Amino acid sequence: MNSKSLTIAQWGETQIEPGEIRDLELRFSESYSGMGVAIPVQVRRGIEPGPTIFVSAAVHGDEINGTGAIRQLIMDHSLQLTRGGLILVPVVNVLGFERHSRYLPDRRDLNRSFPGNPKGSLTSRFANFFFEQIVGRSDFGIDLHTASIRKTNFPNVRADLSDPRLREVTNAFGCTLTINEGGPSGSLRRSACEADCPTFIFEAGEVWKVESTVTEHAVRGIRNVLVSQGMIEGDMIDPPYRTVIEKTKWVRAESSGFLDFHVAPGDIVTASSAIATTSSLLGKSREVIESPDDGVVLGMTTIPVASPGEPVCHLGLVDLRENRIHDVVENFPADELQQRIRDDLSTSISIVDPDPVDEEVRPEDEE
Known part of the structure; x- marks a missing residue:
């Protein structure tokens, strides 16, 4: 499914040139009044060819620590890609986000609905749209999450380490704790991996908070991955220890x-x-x-x-x-x-x- 027939350069009628940064609104549905509903996305294209990485947050609409981290990257003018492409999606589940909810309005869990169905439920159609438009353009993915409601998580990365490409990028991310698991059926990371887009998640903190140290860790990890892929200049920061669980x-x-x-x-x-x-x-x-x-x-x-x-x-x-x-x-x-x-x-x-x-x-x- 991830044939890469869609590229980082072309989004509908919008052309993104090498070295350019563009803010897009990707319409995926409409409200009861007929108004369009869209996902806000920032796309950065490097000067030279290279891998494309998507970074997403708030697949569960109430998990917004990752939203804070992606917004920091968006507002960081020193983040200059030398090669490849970067797709930044601060809020995936915009309908849940607006309702302070983990779920979409039809009460389905988006992170159990990938790769979706263009003729299915609202959630299934949304999952299919995101999968085609974002995952279908990407070589790697980083999906940012928090604990569920009334819980908190210490930062950890979760990935299927049987894939050597995931071992490489999760090691570069630089989290002390890595849980070796493939993810539940229908989750974004599992479905993306099955579509040949190695994807891992970063779990940290609580719902409905943007916690400064959590976002610092996420931003540092994302930058580490970009450095490891030769997409930005800089030095990687290693964690004090690493262990696989x-x-x-x-x-x-x-x-x-x-x-x-x-x-x-x-x-x-x-x-x-x-x-x-x-x-x-x-x-x-x-x-x-x-x-x-x-x-x-x-x-x-x-x-x-x-x-x-x-x-x-x-x-x-x-x-x-x-x-x-x-x-x-x-x-x-x-x-x-x-x-x-x-x-x-x-x-x-x-x-x-x-x-x-x-x-x-x-x-x-x-x-």
Whole structure:
């Protein structure tokens, strides 16, 4: 499907010359009143031939950290392509964005609808339009996401590392944590990869926020990829460590209560260490939620209460006997980006030191 019959140079009747930057509005549908509905896109074309990369955000309309990162790139006049092409899409799901919603008006998930169908539902038609117009012109893709509602994610890249091209560009992006997975059926990245446009996602932060350290990380990573492809001049910035995660696990509460966390996003945990404590409204401890294994905290709930079965913490499982990343993390300088992100994301949750007595706490008996 990704035949590259469409090029970076020609968009309908609009011709983009080498070295030119053009703002476009790609109409994909119309409102009830008959007004056109369009996606805003900026296209940058380098002087010399080279790869075309698309960078998209807000496929889920409420995940706008990536929107903030792409807007920084758009407004950066020092970003001059020497070769190739760059397609910047700050908001894909404009209809969800305008409604503060993850979904389109027909309540379908755009990121489960690719490559779409030109004769299908509103969401399916939209997915097909984006796939043809953006993915169909691109050699690589970077899709920016956040955690879903009432959760936060520590920055991580997710990609199918069986593709050597994805190994190369995700390594260049420079994220400390890479989750090796192909993505769910119908997702943009999986469908794009199947159409020979290697695409990965960057997950970080919360919905409906533009968090400064998260956008800094995203911008740095995108620039790294452009440098690695010879598309802009500059030096790549390496992360303090890199690790590949093959398996993840959600840790869930067994007792209801208020949550006091003992870890933050990005922290390293060991098996049986305390992640959080639940307590009653009158302060009586009910449960110490423990880590089932060694790992790194990928994400956490931002809701200060939990009931049995609700997710509390998302772990990326790591064998700490073979991987010494905890030594690196424990010695982060205060101004290291990873430490600043950890501290910023921690402001959404209550973190306290575990009480040694609480290590023996178990759900209280019913009276």
